[in-house]
Amino acid sequence: GQQLNQSPQSMFIQEGEDVSMNCTSSSIFNTWLWYKQDPGEGPVLLIALYKAGELTSNGRLTAQFGITRKDSFLNISASIPSDVGIYFCAGPYVGGAQKLVFGQGTRLTINP
Amino acid sequence: DVKVTQSSRYLVKRTGEKVFLECVQDMDHENMFWYRQDPGLGLRLIYFSYDVKMKEKGDIPEGYSVSREKKERFSLILESASTNQTSMYLCASSLGGFVETQYFGPGTRLLVL
Numbered sequence: 001g002q003q004l005n006q007s008p009q010s011m012f013i014q015e016g017e018d019v020s021m022n023c024t025s026s027s028i029f030n031t032w033l034w035y036k037q038d039p040g041e042g043p044v045l046l047i048a049l050y051k052a053g054e055l056t057s058n059g060r061l062t063a064q065f066g067i068t069r070k071d072s073f074l075n076i077s078a079s080i081p082s083d084v085g086i087y088f089c090a091g092p093y094v095g096g097a098q099k100l101v102f103g104q105g106t107r108l109t110i111n112p
Numbered sequence: 113d114v115k116v117t118q119s120s121r122y123l124v125k126r127t128g129e130k131v132f133l134e135c136v137q138d139m140d141h142e143n144m145f146w147y148r149q150d151p152g153l154g155l156r157l158i159y160f161s162y163d164v165k166m167k168e169k170g171d172i173p174e175g176y177s178v179s180r181e182k183k184e185r186f187s188l189i190l191e192s193a194s195t196n197q198t199s200m201y202l203c204a205s206s207l208g209g210f211v212e213t214q215y216f217g218p219g220t221r222l223l224v225l
Binding site: 004006009031033035040041042043044045048088092098099100101102103104105 | 116143145147152153154155156157160162170202204206208209212213214215216217218219
């Protein structure tokens with residue numbers, strides 16, 4: 001089936017550092033979604049991307065829809081303790097836009 | 113704001129028991145989903161419902177069934193719980209049509225002994 005490969009799987013950083021993570025697919029996506037899951041909670045949508053090349057920001061978060069439509073990137077600038085959690089990329093199933101396929105997640109840990 | 117609620121945050125069951133996980137959404141969404149989340153595997157779709165009484169298998173439906181008798185409520189049933197079904201279960205809903213954004217509940221952490 002469809003798969004999204006997310007990397008890195010985990011990151012351990014110091015507070016204040018910038019963070020970069022990415023998501024790649026073997027097939028083309030028309031939409032990329034980035035979710036964050038706080039410890040003990042369900043994922044919450046951070047950013048949605050709908051157009052190849054699109055760059056969208058949400059506060060200190062910036063996400064990009066890759067030109068090839070097979071990848072997407074999420075950057076977090078000047079990390080703070082509340083950025084801790086698991087970040088997931090997601091995209092619609094081929095032929096089934098109402099279902100999403102998710103990456104394996106990137107677990108972010110921040111040392112104060 | 114969309115609100116998706118799940119009946120339990122934590123559940124402990126014994127092998128062989130029948131387990132019901134309930135999910136309710138309050139935004140009149142057409143679609144509802146059940147996922148399980150395991151470390152390193154991300155979110156895997158168990159079942160999907162696009163209308164009342166309508167359902168579609170996801171990637172890992174074995175050992176599970178679902179019920180959607182009312183639009184706002186979607187239940188996941190483990191007919192005979194097994195230890196390999198110990199996991200975090202997440203319910204989600206989406207508006208329908210071509211809108212893919214899904215809204216998640218807080219999750220139910222199930223332990224099967």
